[in-house]
Amino acid sequence: MTELARKIAVSALLQPALAFAASEPSIGFQPPQTVVARHIYDLHSLMLSVCLVIAAVVFGVMFYSIVRFRKAAGREAKQFHGNTTLELLWTVIPCLIVAGMAYPATKTVIEMKDTTNPDLTIKITGYQWKWRYTYVDDGIDFYSSLSTPRDQIENEAPKGEHYLLEVDHPLVVPVGKKIRILTTADDVIHSWFVPALAVKQDAIPGFVRDSWFKVDAPGIYRGACTELCGKEHGFMPVVVEAMPEKDYQDWVADQRAKSAPPAAAPQ
Incomplete structure (x- = not known):
């Protein structure tokens, strides 16, 4: 790999992390906004607590043994x-802990x-370097691309x-509805x-994988592509805007109106 290629690869890997670091100064998880996100957060806290207790016991026994049974003149192990x-x-005990x-x-x-x-079902297609969102049941289809001004990227x-x-x-979804996403x-x-x-x-490419989420509260939630592509x-962010059902239906109507063919001229 050439020096230029190495620099490009490192830059591409670091860009999403630096972006999150700039926008999320706190350490730890982002506040969970779905039931699954809360369960994952609780699991993380549980596993961390268990690991800390195990570490305390193991290191406690280890250091006790080092001190208590250390080599000394006139002492036979x-x-x-x-x-x-x-x-x-x-x-x-470990089997019970693991279970x-x-x-x-x-x-x-x-x-x-x-x-x-x-x-609601939404098909998400990844491209270099943008996303395409297709609302399967609503006939809405659009691309989502980075909008950060170029002068910011070039440090000007x-x-x-x-x-x-x-x-x-952004990807627009209603609050409190189960959203199934199909990714390819x-x-x-x-x-x-x-x-x-x-x-x-x-x-x-060539595969369709599915997942789902249900957003708890209105808001804008940000992410990124996390597979080096x-x-x-690093210029392939994800933005999800969750809004109340009525506002979402208004948005759907507006998108359909924009994509509708123009009315025929009167004869």
């Missing part, structure tokens, strides 16, 4: 071989994959609040990711 009770405990962690994790994964009975102007995370046409790609592999909605689905991978 006690030798022993096998302890059935201890071996049963350190086999059964206790696996149950909520499996339940959440099953919930994530349940795309049945959607209220101050960076905006949503640098590299703004688009000309036209050229190379992409990945559609919105952290606050807990949706990350690869878009693979070329030199402008």
